[in-house]
Amino acid sequence: MTDTNNVIAARRRSTEFRLVLMAGIITAGAYTLASLGQNSVIPPRILPFLAVLLLVLMSAHIGVRWLAHGADSTLLPVATLLNGIGYVMIARLSERLAGLQTTWTFVGVAAFIAVLFVIQRVNDLSRYKWTFFFIGAGLLLLPMVPGLGFSSGGARIWVSIGPINFQPGEFAKIALALFFAGYLADNRELIAAGTWKVGRFYLPEPRHLLPLLAAWGFSVVVMVGQKDLGSSLLFFTLFIVMVWVATEKTSFLVIGLGLFVAGATAAYFMFDHVQTRVAIWLDPWSRYQGKGYQIAQAMYALGSGGVSGTGLGLGDPTRIPEAKNDFIFAAIGEELGLFGATAILIAFLLMIGAGLRTAMRTTRPFEKLLAVGLTTILGIQAFIIIGGVIRVVPLTGITLPFVSYGGSSLVANYVLLALLIRVSDSSARRLGEIPDAATFGERFAARLAQRRVKRHPEELEAMS
Amino acid sequence: MNQRIRRFAVVLIVLYVILFAQLNFIQVGQKSTLDADARNTRQTVRDFNDPRGDIRTSDGIVMATSVRNTAGSEFDWQRTYPEGDLYSAITGYFTFGYGATQIEKVQNDVLAGRTVEQQIKGFRSLFNGQDTTGTVETTIDANIQQAAKDALGNREGSVVVIEPATGAVKAMWSWPTYDTNLVAVQDSKLAGDIFNYLDEVPGKPLLANAYQERYMPGSTFKVITTAAALDDGLITRESTWADESEFLPPQTTDPIQNYGNKVCGGDLPEVFRRSCNTPFARTAIELGPEKMVAATKKFGIGETIPFDLPHSASSQFGDVDYFTQNLPLLGIGGFGQGNTQMVPLHMAMVAASIAHGGVMMKPYVIGTTYDHDGGVLQRTVPTVWKTPMSPATSTLLTELMVGVVNEGTAKCCMHLANGIQAAAKTGTAQLNAAGEPERSHAWIIAFAPAEAPKYAIVVMLKGTTAEISEGTGGTLAGPVAKKVLDVALAQ
Numbered sequence: 001m002t003d004t005n006n007v008i009a010a011r012r013r014s015t016e017f018r019l020v021l022m023a024g025i026i027t028a029g030a031y032t033l034a035s036l037g038q039n040s041v042i043p044p045r046i047l048p049f050l051a052v053l054l055l056v057l058m059s060a061h062i063g064v065r066w067l068a069h070g071a072d073s074t075l076l077p078v079a080t081l082l083n084g085i086g087y088v089m090i091a092r093l094s095e096r097l098a099g100l101q102t103t104w105t106f107v108g109v110a111a112f113i114a115v116l117f118v119i120q121r122v123n124d125l126s127r128y129k130w131t132f133f134f135i136g137a138g139l140l141l142l143p144m145v146p147g148l149g150f151s152s153g154g155a156r157i158w159v160s161i162g163p164i165n166f167q168p169g170e171f172a173k174i175a176l177a178l179f180f181a182g183y184l185a186d187n188r189e190l191i192a193a194g195t196w197k198v199g200r201f202y203l204p205e206p207r208h209l210l211p212l213l214a215a216w217g218f219s220v221v222v223m224v225g226q227k228d229l230g231s232s233l234l235f236f237t238l239f240i241v242m243v244w245v246a247t248e249k250t251s252f253l254v255i256g257l258g259l260f261v262a263g264a265t266a267a268y269f270m271f272d273h274v275q276t277r278v279a280i281w282l283d284p285w286s287r288y289q290g291k292g293y294q295i296a297q298a299m300y301a302l303g304s305g306g307v308s309g310t311g312l313g314l315g316d317p318t319r320i321p322e323a324k325n326d327f328i329f330a331a332i333g334e335e336l337g338l339f340g341a342t343a344i345l346i347a348f349l350l351m352i353g354a355g356l357r358t359a360m361r362t363t364r365p366f367e368k369l370l371a372v373g374l375t376t377i378l379g380i381q382a383f384i385i386i387g388g389v390i391r392v393v394p395l396t397g398i399t400l401p402f403v404s405y406g407g408s409s410l411v412a413n414y415v416l417l418a419l420l421i422r423v424s425d426s427s428a429r430r431l432g433e434i435p436d437a438a439t440f441g442e443r444f445a446a447r448l449a450q451r452r453v454k455r456h457p458e459e460l461e462a463m464s
Numbered sequence: 465m466n467q468r469i470r471r472f473a474v475v476l477i478v479l480y481v482i483l484f485a486q487l488n489f490i491q492v493g494q495k496s497t498l499d500a501d502a503r504n505t506r507q508t509v510r511d512f513n514d515p516r517g518d519i520r521t522s523d524g525i526v527m528a529t530s531v532r533n534t535a536g537s538e539f540d541w542q543r544t545y546p547e548g549d550l551y552s553a554i555t556g557y558f559t560f561g562y563g564a565t566q567i568e569k570v571q572n573d574v575l576a577g578r579t580v581e582q583q584i585k586g587f588r589s590l591f592n593g594q595d596t597t598g599t600v601e602t603t604i605d606a607n608i609q610q611a612a613k614d615a616l617g618n619r620e621g622s623v624v625v626i627e628p629a630t631g632a633v634k635a636m637w638s639w640p641t642y643d644t645n646l647v648a649v650q651d652s653k654l655a656g657d658i659f660n661y662l663d664e665v666p667g668k669p670l671l672a673n674a675y676q677e678r679y680m681p682g683s684t685f686k687v688i689t690t691a692a693a694l695d696d697g698l699i700t701r702e703s704t705w706a707d708e709s710e711f712l713p714p715q716t717t718d719p720i721q722n723y724g725n726k727v728c729g730g731d732l733p734e735v736f737r738r739s740c741n742t743p744f745a746r747t748a749i750e751l752g753p754e755k756m757v758a759a760t761k762k763f764g765i766g767e768t769i770p771f772d773l774p775h776s777a778s779s780q781f782g783d784v785d786y787f788t789q790n791l792p793l794l795g796i797g798g799f800g801q802g803n804t805q806m807v808p809l810h811m812a813m814v815a816a817s818i819a820h821g822g823v824m825m826k827p828y829v830i831g832t833t834y835d836h837d838g839g840v841l842q843r844t845v846p847t848v849w850k851t852p853m854s855p856a857t858s859t860l861l862t863e864l865m866v867g868v869v870n871e872g873t874a875k876c877c878m879h880l881a882n883g884i885q886a887a888a889k890t891g892t893a894q895l896n897a898a899g900e901p902e903r904s905h906a907w908i909i910a911f912a913p914a915e916a917p918k919y920a921i922v923v924m925l926k927g928t929t930a931e932i933s934e935g936t937g938g939t940l941a942g943p944v945a946k947k948v949l950d951v952a953l954a955q
Contacts (some may be wrong), residue, residue: 245468288503296503302490303498304506318507338491342484351478356473360466368465372472383479392486 010434012073013065019077024057027084028316030312034092037313051101053084056109063113064421065119070428075354079402079417083108084409085344086403089331092313093324098403104407108414115418120439126366128183133211135176139168140218144225154228155397163337169222169231170399174419177217177238177373183211183439184364186244192247215239227273230384230396233417236260237380242373246365272449281394294321296332298389302341302458309337324405326397329389344403345386352379364428371423375417404457468599471943479943501817505561512539517575517597519555519567522831526605527551528644529570530557538650545644550613552644553672554604554636554773554829561652562659566773566832568670568902574598574833574841576886585874596792596836603632603844605830608919610664611951612637615944620667620782622674622808623926625946628816628911628920634952638673640665642893655680655724662937667926675769675776678805679924682891682937683739683873684907685800687814687861690736691853692759692859693747701860705743711794713749720795723933724894736864737872743801748798753787756794763817764824769810772851773829780805800891810923815909817850818865819917820888822858824850862887866914873935877942878910881950890937891900895927902932905941919952921945 028050035043043049057080062320064076076404083105083301119125122427124134142159143149151156151157157167187208196201216239222232223236240256267274282351284292284299297320304310317331324331344453359368378401385404388395429436438446453460490498498504498890519528528551528937530541545551547624556566564572573579577596585596612623612635622638647660649734662670671677682715693699707729710719720742722728728740735743760766761843769776782803787794796802806814809827817824832856866888869878873890880886892909906928911920923941930936 135632135722172838240473244474245465248465248468255586299494300492300504300506302487303495304490306495316509319506331485333491338487341487344482345483345487350477352473352480356469356476360467365465368724369471372469376472379476382478383483386483387479387486390483390486390490438925 006434008428010052012071013061013360016064016073016076017061018027018344019074020057020061020080023077023081023084023398024053025052026081027088030085030088031091034088034259034312037311038092039313046067048439056080056105060109060112062223063109067113068421068425069115071425072348072354072358073426075417078350078354079413080186082344082347082402085332086328086405087223088312088337088398089317089328089403090324090405091118097324099389100353101405101410102408104410107407108410109346111411111417112414114417116422117440119422120398120441121418122370122419122426123364123366124411125178125370126182126185129179130444132175132178133215135216136172136179139172139175140222142168155228157228157231167406167408169226169228171415173234173238174412174416175372176218176235177242177370177377179368180212180215180239180242181366181373182371184242185364188365189233190218191450192249202327212239216259224271227271229267229274229277229394230381230388230398233384233396234377234381234398236263238373238376241376242369245372246369247348270461277394277396281388281391284391294327295389295391296397297321298327299335299391301330302390305334305337305341305369309333309335309340322397325399326385326404327389328400328404332403333390341376346403348379348382351375355379356425358420358424358427361431367423371420374420374423377416378413393445468476469494476508478524480805484624488725498674500790508560509539511558511572512541512835514576515541515595515597516543516558517599517836519551519571519575519602521551521602521604521606521609523606527602527604539887542650543648544550545648548645548929549641549643550609550637551604552641553638553671553674554602555644556773557644557647557783559647559652559655560650560706562647564657565673567602569599570772570774571830574600579841580722580940585839593709598836599834600830601832601834602829604613604636604829605634605952605955608635608948608952609637611635611948612944613639615947616923616925618925620730621923621924621941621944622677623923623944624674624809624812625919625921625948625952626812626816626827628819628865628917629825631816631827631849632831632846633809633827634670634828634919634947636674638808640667640669650952655696668761669704672773673808675771675807675809678777678779678807678810679804679806679926680893680895681695681800681806681811682804682893682905682907683741683799684740684811684889684891684909684922684937685804685806686736686798686815686891687889687909688763688765689744689748689751689756689816689867690732690797690864691857691861692756693776694857695853696751696755697774698751699732700779701732703811705729705735705740706787707872708742710741711745711795713745713795715790718791718792733864734891737867739868739873744799745795745892749795753784753791753794754921756798757781757784757787759852762850763814764810764850765806769807769813770811770826772844775808777807779807779810779885785890785923791889792842800893809920811907811924812920812934813913814852815848815922816920817852818861818918819911819920820858822851822857824851824852863912865878865889865910869910869914872938874908874910874938874942876935876939878908878938879947880912880946880953882953884912884949884953885914886946886949887914887917888938890935890942892932892936893931901929903929904928904932904936906930907938908937908941910949912953919949921949923948 016140141415143156148159191204191208196203196205244253280292284295312335315334320327357372385398385400387393488882516530520526528545552598556568556569558564571902625635626633632876649655664748689933707727709725709727710721722741725939765779765781768778797804828844828848832843869875869886869888874888878886879890893905906925909922911917923944
C-alpha cells in the first residue's frame with residue numbers, strides 16, 4: 001500500500017478533498033437555486049441528488065488517494081466543478097437528459113478510476129504507440145463505415161453498435177495524443193536535426209516525417225469525410241503544438257501555420273458548409289431566419305444575462321438550439337452572467353495551468369509530451385467551442401469538455417483527466433516527493449517471481 | 465522543451481483573455497443593443513409569462529389587469545382591460561411583439577415587480593412563491609371619464625379635465641380610439657393585422673389625440689393674448705376699442721375681419737365676452753413680436769408638455785423673426801388663427817392656470833404606485849411648471865370668463881347644475897379658406913366653481929361642419945363641457 005505518512009502527498013490529498021467538497025457544495029447550491037428559480041420549490045429529489053453527488057465525488061477522490069496519491073491537487077476538483085455546473089444546466093434544460101448525464105458521470109468516474117488502476121506506469125504506454133496509432137485511426141474512420149456510422153446534425157461522427165451510440169472521435173483524440181507523444185519522444189531529435197539535404201535546406205528524413213504527415217492527413221480526412229470542422233481543427237492544433245514543443249523548431253510552427261492557412265482556404269472554397277460557417281460568424285443577423293438563428297439566440301441569451309445573469313432557472317436558455325450541448329456556454333452566460341461565464345474560463349485556465357505545470361515538472365520526454373498533448377486537447381477544445389459560441393472564431397460544433405451533455409465526451413474527458421493525473425503522480429515519484437513504491441502489478445509480478453524462484457531455484461541460477 | 469511549454473501557456477492565456485474581452489463586449493457593451501433588437505422576444509416572453517399588477521383609477525376601478533390563462537395556453541397570463549376602450553389612451557397597451565405604450569410602458573418595472581425596492585422587499589417571494597408585482601393608481605376619476613365619453617359621443621374630438629391646484633388629470637378622452645383588448649391578444653399575427661387596420665382608420669385612433677396632437681385653438685387663445693397684454697400693462701380692464709368690422713394691419717392690403725364681418729367693439733369685458741377679433745389682433749400687434757412670443761413661452765408654448773405619459777406633443781405659436789416679417793400673421797395669431805396650434809391638454813392647463821392664481825402645474829396621470837403588499841413605492845408630488853401671469857391678471861381673466869358664461873358666447877350652454885358659476889372661453893378655429901365649405905374646430909375652455917375652482921376642462925370638437933360664427937364653439941363644445949362638469953361637481 002501507499003505510504004500514508006508521506007507529508008507532501010497527505011497535504012495534496014487533503015487540499016484536493018477540501019476542494020472537491022467545495023465543488024460539491026457549489027453544485028448542490030446551484031442545483032437548489034435552479035429549482036427555486038424555475039419552480040419556486042426546493043428540488044424534490046435533493047436527497048438522492050446529494051447522495052449521488054457525494055458518492056461520485058468521493059469515489060473519484062478516494063480513487064486518486066488510493067492510486068495516485070502524489071498527483072496535483074487541483075485537476076480533479078476543477079473537473080468535477082465543471083461537470084457539476086454542466087449537470088445543473090442540463091438538468092435545468094431537460095429532466096430526461098439529466099438522468100442520462102448522471103449515468104454518464106458514473107461511467108466517466110468509473111473509467112477514471114479504471115484508467116488509474118490499469119495504467120500505473122505511464123511510461124509503459126510509449127511502447128504501445130503504434131497500437132494507439134491504429135486505434136486512433138480506426139476510431140476516426142469508424143463513422144465512415146457503412147452500416148455502423150451515421151450522421152446527426154450535419155456531421156458524420158456517430159457510430160452505432162447494437163444499442164450503444166457513441167462518438168469514437170472523442171476517444172481517438174486521446175489515442176492520437178498518446179501516439180504523438182510516443183513517436184515524438186523517440187524521434188524528436190532526428191526530426192529536429194534534419195539529415196535529408198534538399199538543395200540548400202536540411203529537412204527531416206521522409207521516413208521520420210511520414211507518420212506525422214499521416215496523422216495530419218487523418219485530420220483532413222475527418223474534415224472532408226465527416227464534415228466535423230471542430231475536431232479537424234483540434235487534431236491539427238494538437239499536431240502542430242506537439243511537434244513544435246518536441247522539436248523546439250519554430251520552423252515547424254511556421255510550416256504548420258502555413259499548412260493550416262492553406263487547408264482552411266482550400267476548405268473555404270471547396271465546401272459550402274465552411275463558407276456558411278464563416279458567413280454566419282461575420283454576420284449572423286442577416287441570416288437570422290436560417291443558419292444564423294442559433295448564434296443570434298446565443299447573443300440574445302448572453303446579452304440578457306448581462307453582468308450578473310438572470311439567475312439560475314430564471315433565464316430562457318431553451319430558446320437556444322442545442323443549448324445542452326455545443327451551446328451550453330451561452331446558457332451559462334445567460335443565467336450566471338459575465339461572472340459565471342468568466343468563472344468557467346478561469347476553471348479551464350486552472351486546468352490548463354495544472355496540465356502544463358505537470359508537463360514542465362516531469363523529466364521524461366514521453367510524459368512531458370503526453371501532458372502537453374492532453375492539456376492542448378482540453379484547452380483548445382474549450383477555446384474552439386466557447387470562441388464559436390461568442391463569435392471569436394467561426395462556429396465548429398464540438399462539446400465543451402466536462403460541461404456539455406454527452407456520454408462519449410464525458411467519459412473520454414475523464415479518461416484524459418486520469419492520464420494527466422497519472423503523469424502528475426509519476427513525476428512526483430521521480431522527483432522524490434513521494435516514495436516510488438511498487439505498484440500492484442509490479443508487486444503481483446514480484447510475488448509470482450518469488451514463488452517461482454522458491455519452486456524452481458535452478459532457473460535463477462541459470463539466469464545469473 | 466520547457467521553454468516551449470511556457471510559451472504555449474502564454475499563447476493559451478492570450479486566447480482566453482480574448483474570450484474574456486469578447487464576453488465583456490457582448491454582455492456589457494452590446495447588452496442594450498441586443499435587448500432592444502426587435503427579433504429578441506426574450507424579455508417579452510418573460511413578461512408575458514409573469515404576473516403583472518393592475519392599473520386602476522383613483523376611485524378604485526380596474527383599468528388593466530392580468531388574468532391567469534387556462535392550462536395549455538401559449539402564455540401563463542392574459543392582459544385584459546375590463547373597460548374596453550375607455551382608458552386605452554391612458555393605460556396604453558401591453559402586447560406580444562408590438563411592445564407597450566403609455567402607462568404599460570413607463571410603469572413597466574413597477575407592474576412587473578422589477579424596481580429595486582420591489583426586488584428587495586420581494587426576496588421572501590423566492591420561498592413562498594408570492595409575486596412581487598406592483599399596482600399603479602392613476603389620478604383618473606372613473607365617473608368623470610365615463611361622462612366625458614358619453615358627452616362627446618361619436619363626434620371626433622378630445623376632452624381633458626384637470627385639477628387646477630395640482631395638475632392631476634381627472635379625465636382624458638378622445639374619439640376615435642380603440643379597444644385595448646383587441647391588440648393585447650396572444651396571436652401576434654392577429655394583433656399585427658389589427659394594428660395595420662387601426663393605422664389606416666381616419667382620425668388616428670391609436671394616437672391619444674388629447675395630448676399627442678395639436679389643433680388650431682381659435683378664440684380660446686385670446687386668454688393668452690389678454691394675459692400677455694394685461695401683465696405688460698398695455699391694456700387694463702378699462703381699455704376700450706372702437707366699433708369696427710375689420711382692421712387693416714401693417715404690411716398688407718388684406719384686412720382682418722370679425723366673424724361674419726360684424727361690427728364689434730367696447731371695453732375689455734365686452735370685446736372678450738363677444739369674442740371680437742379685431743381688438744385682439746390690434747393688441748397682439750401693439751405688443752409686438754418680442755413681447756407676444758415671450759408671453760406664449762411663459763405659457764410653455766413651444767415646449768414638450770412635461771406629462772408623465774410618453775410622446776406628448778408641444779403647442780406652437782411662432783418665432784420673433786417670422787412675426788417681424790409678417791405682422792398681420794401676429795395679429796391673426798393673437799386670436800388663435802393662422803399658424804397657432806395648441807394641444808388640447810395644454811389648453812386645459814391654460815384654463816387651470818387662470819383658475820389657480822396664474823400658476824400652471826405640471827400635468828400628471830400617475831398618482832401613486834404600490835408594491836404587492838400595498839406599501840407606497842412612489843407618490844407624485846404636484847409641482848409648478850410655469851407662472852404665466854400675475855395673480856391680479858388671473859383674477860381679472862376669471863371675471864372676464866365669468867362674463868362669457870353669463871352674457872357672452874357661452875351663455876347658451878354653460879349654466880351648471882345647482883347654480884354653480886362656471887368661467888369659460890369659447891373658440892371657433894376656422895379651417896376653410898374663403899369660399900370653401902365651412903369647417904372649424906369648436907373649442908371651449910372652462911373651470912368651475914369660478915370662485916373656488918375645483919376642475920378645469922377643455923373640450924375640442926374636431927373639424928365640425930356647422931356654420932361658423934363667434935358662437936359656434938360655445939354652442940357645440942359648451943354642452944359637452946357642462947355635462948362633464950356637472951358630473952364632476954356632483955360628487
